[in-house]
Amino acid sequence: MKFVDEASIRVEAGNGGRGCVSFRREKYIPKGGPDGGDGGNGGSIYLLADNNINTLVDFRYKRRHRAESGQSGRGRQMTGRGGEDLTILVPVGTRVFDKETEELIGELLESGQRLLVAQGGFHGIGNARYKSSTNRAPRQFTPGTPGEQRDLFLELILLADIGLLGFPNAGKSSLIRKVSSARPKVADYPFTTLYPNLGVVRVGEHRSFVIADIPGVIEGAAEGAGLGIHFLKHLSRTRLLLHLVDIAPLDASEDPADQVRKIEAEMDAFGADLMGKERWLVLNKTDLIDPEDYAERRAALIEALDWQAPIYGISALNGEGTLDLINDLMRRLEALKAETSAALPEVVSSESPASDPDDTAAPDTGAWHPLD
Known part of the structure; x- marks a missing residue:
């Protein structure tokens, strides 16, 4: 496998689903009122450090990563399904930068560590949420907010002693x-x-x-x-x-x-x-x-x-x-x-008495002597 320690990718989180404008209409129920449901949240994008990966070569072939958008709300106060989050596997030791601002977003230094790199959009609000004693037939709704989009620069720095x-x-x-x-x-x-x-x-x-x-x-x-x-x-x-x-x-x-x-x-x-x-x-x-x-x-x-x-x-x-x-x-x-x-500063639990000061000394690791 070719070793690649730098890559540029684009991440696009899912958009929030649109709120619904709907009114209840059933036989023998006049003026049923608003029943438009909310949309679903858009999926976010995470990077996950994995010990089984040791190169960024896969990102040379797939540069665009998009999470699922949330579905629109429906009548009968049915909420739209939220978009699934997207998890991208990267090697341990990966540093993540925002290409536009050159800001260090974070580092993944341990296997299993997750980093949010693109936040999914917030769901839209249906008209059922706007009803009140003075607004009995609201037609207001909100569209979902767009998901975060970013161009990222990934840099792999190996972890070694x-x-x-x-x-x-x-x-x-x-x-x-x-x-x-x-x-x-x-x-x-x-x-x-x-x-x-x-x-x-x-x-x-x-x-x-x-x-x-x-x-x-x-x-x-x-x-x-x-x-x-x-x-x-x-x-x-x-x-x-x-x-x-x-x-x-x-x-x-x-x-x-x-x-x-x-x-x-x-x-x-x-x-x-x-x-x-x-x-x-x-x-x-x-x-x-x-x-x-x-x-x-x-x-x-x-x-x-x-x-x-x-x-x-x-x-x-x-x-x-x-x-x-x-x-x-x-x-x-x-x-x-x-x-x-x-x-490192010592943390003393409030449930147990502090130990004797002599007990907090660093253990003797033994002298080391370079050999000729």
């Missing part, structure tokens, strides 16, 4: 294949990854995280070189970034530190506060050089970048060093989640 970034052929796809069940394409030429991939890394029972692999970014991507920086948006919701670097490039003149700086420049050009995210450096392809040469290159890279964050050496091909990496990632993610939970 860890994001991978780096130059083409740095080994991002090889790493995600090694540590998860995802099977992105791997080949010995650049840009084998043309769209983002997600993989679930299972560390133990009830302990796992989601990792996202995006196409490689090269120098000048902000100006459209390569595949551009379009896919960097999929890293905006991650908690932590892994910056993969080829520590043994085929071209000996290529400087790994220079590659890191080029990626950082493209991240800065993209914005979305990517540079403010916690980022670990992962030196890949250590199996292609001897340990002494690796130690020298690692030390030179740390000095050139003045790198203070964790740094790892791995081989995505044979898995060397990947177990330590994913275990430390899991511990770090658990620590970040604990910090987030501790920062």
Whole structure:
């Protein structure tokens, strides 16, 4: 299935049904009075997040979505049938914008979450509702109001805990294949990854995280070189970034530190506060050089970048060093989640006494120590 992360659609909610003007006419009942019923409400349009959908490709072929209109009222005070609501399935992580105003209508971040994007029209009023002691034969009625119509822009941003970034052929796809069940394409030429991939890394029972692999970014991507920086948006919701670097490039003149700086420049050009995210450096392809040469290159890279964050050496091909990496990632993610939970305001129930202040301290998640 083709991966599509942007789409434009038009939604048209149903119109409200027209109110009826009618008078009761039966044998032996003179002047039966007004009995026109109300119309039915128009159907509304909702977006529903579904875990079984991972692309917006269907919206490239069906761009117009219309809900059912309400039926008109009838005599004998019969109300018209309301139009059925229309529910449109979208992937989890979809953001919805109004194209005309560029307003963010909402985000669908959990499976089963619903978002109203077009309100159905209100039903019309029949003449039976206008009768009174002074107006015994009303002919007033109201037509139903039109349903809301909108042009929407849908943008899918993948939900992942860890994001991978780096130059083409740095080994991002090889790493995600090694540590998860995802099977992105791997080949010995650049840009084998043309769209983002997600993989679930299972560390133990009830302990796992989601990792996202995006196409490689090269120098000048902000100006459209390569595949551009379009896919960097999929890293905006991650908690932590892994910056993969080829520590043994085929071209000996290529400087790994220079590659890191080029990626950082493209991240800065993209914005979305990517540079403010916690980022670990992962030196890949250590199996292609001897340990002494690796130690020298690692030390030179740390000095050139003045790198203070964790740094790892791995081989995505044979898995060397990947177990330590994913275990430390899991511990770090658990620590970040604990910090987030501790920062939330405590809600004390009025039915139970407040707990001891010492009991509200955040649990000890254990220290995490990056391995060389």
